[in-house]
Amino acid sequence: MKQKKPVQPAPDELRAEAAVNEILGTRRFDYDDQAEPGKADFLLDPIDGDGPKVALEVSSTTDPDRQGLWDGLDRHYDGPIPGLQGDWQVQFTPGTHVKQSARPLVELLQHLERDGVDSIGLNGWNDSTPPGQFPTQQHEERLHKLADLKIVSAQRVRSDTASGRIFPFEVTEGITRHTADTISPYVDAFLSSEQGANKVKKLARYTDREGHLFVWADRGQLDVTMALRRAFVPADSPNVPDSLHTIWFGSLDAGEYVYRWTRSGWTIATVTSWVATNSLTDASTEG
Numbered sequence: 047m048k049q050k051k052p053v054q055p056a057p058d059e060l061r062a063e064a065a066v067n068e069i070l071g072t073r074r075f076d077y078d079d080q081a082e083p084g085k086a087d088f089l090l091d092p093i094d095g096d097g098p099k100v101a102l103e104v105s106s107t108t109d110p111d112r113q114g115l116w117d118g119l120d121r122h123y124d125g126p127i128p129g130l131q132g133d134w135q136v137q138f139t140p141g142t143h144v145k146q147s148a149r150p151l152v153e154l155l156q157h158l159e160r161d162g163v164d165s166i167g168l169n170g171w172n173d174s175t176p177p178g179q180f181p182t183q184q185h186e187e188r189l190h191k192l193a194d195l196k197i198v199s200a201q202r203v204r205s206d207t208a209s210g211r212i213f214p215f216e217v218t219e220g221i222t223r224h225t226a227d228t229i230s231p232y233v234d235a236f237l238s239s240e241q242g243a244n245k246v247k248k249l250a251r252y253t254d255r256e257g258h259l260f261v262w263a264d265r266g267q268l269d270v271t272m273a274l275r276r277a278f279v280p281a282d283s284p285n286v287p288d289s290l291h292t293i294w295f296g297s298l299d300a301g302e303y304v305y306r307w308t309r310s311g312w313t314i315a316t317v318t319s320w321v322a323t324n325s326l327t328d329a330s331t332e333g
Contacts, residue, residue, distance in 0.1 A: 052079035101252035106262035118144030130210035167199030256291035274300035
């Protein structure tokens with residue numbers, strides 16, 4: 047039988063491993079290179095010999111379509127955009143073709159800057175149109191362009207430190223709760239899913255190690271991001287099988303913070319070994 051080619055961990059898996067290693071003082075002993083079935087994503091040992099031995103599984107509640115969108119956004123909007131003067135918050139949708147829309151979007155924002163228009167959106171005229179009146183033909187054409195790009199809105203953020211950046215965000219329906227009440231239910235939902243059950247089953251095999259599960263929240267779960275940013279600690283606990291020692295729950299948009307659950311309850315840990323991706327803003331989650 048032909049030997050399988052080793053597979054390297056995915057970026058979100060490496061980011062989770064780095065966080066756990068920093069917080070626990072561990073380092074990688076082994077990892078799952080897909081060469082043999084049933085192996086945990088990472089096996090971690092204490093650096094100084096005095097600490098836990100960990101079997102770590104990394105997973106997510108991320109929707110594949112949404113993750114594809116954000117992978118593209120991170121590639122195209124990770125720095126200043128040539129030709130833009132101001133910073134812009136742009137609301138994309140899962141239907142946006144990021145690569146094809148990049149140039150037309152920049153041209154549209156350049157025209158708005160030239161004309162002194164700070165906002166445009168499909169949920170209203172969002173320009174200087176007087177209340178009760180229709181927008182100008184030019185602005186209506188721009189709205190059609192926005193719709194063609196499958197982008198919902200663009201809002202200029204005026205600042206003395208503006209560098210011509212586009213800060214992408216995506217807003218799901220409803221209001222983001224500024225509490226931590228949803229954290230344990232999210233974990234419960236994952237653990238009760240087929241994916242979660244498989245993770246628990248795999249970790250249960252490592253009876254000589256602590257079973258740790260790291261779950262990344264979907265980027266549409268803005269309440270997770272905001273709860274972490276505001277350091278809101280859940281008062282309840284998820285229903286965790288006895289075979290699991292620790293649950294980690296993180297958001298790719300929450301900067302350096304990650305939730306950690308043990309039998310003592312929830313805490314928030316600070317991580318310096320990863321770099322946050324483009325983050326959401328409070329203004330994008332209100333209303």
